[in-house]
Amino acid sequence: MNNTFFSPYLLAIGSILLTNTYLAGQVGVGAQAPEGATLLFDGTRKMLDEQWTYWDGPRLAATLPVKWQIVDDPLDKGTVVNCNDPSSAGGKYGAADIVTQKKYRDFRLHVEFLVANKGGNSGVYLQNRYEIQVLDGDSTVHGMAAVINEAAAPYHAYHGVMRWNAYDIMFRAARFEAGALTEKAMLSMYFNGEKIYVNQSINQVWGGPNSGIDGGNDGGKGITDTPGGIKLQAEGHDVLYRNIWIQEMDLRQPDTNF
Numbered sequence: 001m002n003n004t005f006f007s008p009y010l011l012a013i014g015s016i017l018l019t020n021t022y023l024a025g026q027v028g029v030g031a032q033a034p035e036g037a038t039l040l041f042d043g044t045r046k047m048l049d050e051q052w053t054y055w056d057g058p059r060l061a062a063t064l065p066v067k068w069q070i071v072d073d074p075l076d077k078g079t080v081v082n083c084n085d086p087s088s089a090g091g092k093y094g095a096a097d098i099v100t101q102k103k104y105r106d107f108r109l110h111v112e113f114l115v116a117n118k119g120g121n122s123g124v125y126l127q128n129r130y131e132i133q134v135l136d137g138d139s140t141v142h143g144m145a146a147v148i149n150e151a152a153a154p155y156h157a158y159h160g161v162m163r164w165n166a167y168d169i170m171f172r173a174a175r176f177e178a179g180a181l182t183e184k185a186m187l188s189m190y191f192n193g194e195k196i197y198v199n200q201s202i203n204q205v206w207g208g209p210n211s212g213i214d215g216g217n218d219g220g221k222g223i224t225d226t227p228g229g230i231k232l233q234a235e236g237h238d239v240l241y242r243n244i245w246i247q248e249m250d251l252r253q254p255d256t257n258f
Contacts (some may be wrong), residue, residue, distance in 0.1 A: 033245035059094035063086035088234035094210035100229035116238035127228035153197035
């Protein structure tokens with residue numbers, strides 16, 4: 001056997017396996033940002049103001065500075081942010097949602113959240129388009145960790161009310177040629193360290209124009225080739241967030257598995 005011939009191939013496979021093992025090991029509650037990632041929220045008012053702003057959608061009712069409150073972590077040391085903005089009272093999503101000032105295409109995202117009360121409702125939006133639901137008590141395609149209205153996550157992975165939970169997501173943006181959609185957006189995702197989606201495609205934006213970018217285009221099917229921020233939804237509920245970080249990627253092949 002010619003070991004020289006096989007060595008580069010084996011090294012390449014080994015490198016891929018080691019990379020995937022490393023990424024998979026850095027998931028779940030408490031996962032720290034790897035080298036090259038950007039911390040989007042560290043629990044401080046300073047970072048909230050520097051990294052985030054209100055989404056200027058058609059239902060915006062809030063005014064800067066962001067009225068989401070920095071509060072003590074109910075379980076651990078440090079501070080976190082409560083999404084219960086006064087302008088979102090009554091479940092008015094889009095009235096006080098916050099979005100990162102930077103916009104993204106492909107990325108690896110980590111978000112930790114705690115639902116303080118039964119029925120607590122919020123959401124994590126990828127590119128300010130595609131919602132990964134945060135909704136206690138619902139295990140359907142509109143419920144906890146669902147790619148909303150498209151795929152329901154295993155509800156057993158949810159830690160429950162007054163416990164920290166974590167989404168770890170590898171996201172690949174939709175692809176276009178000459179302005180026409182050629183490949184749908186897709187993601188793979190861990191929920192509290194359990195892999196729940198692998199290369200899950202996303203068909204559209206749900207919830208209408210008050211939900212996110214392109215929500216008002218052709219009933220949410222008119223996806224455009226525009227990068228978008230990470231958005232957190234305010235719906236008048238006490239949902240807390242902490243330890244949010246992102247790593248920009250360049251996923252040339254339609255594969256988000258990690």
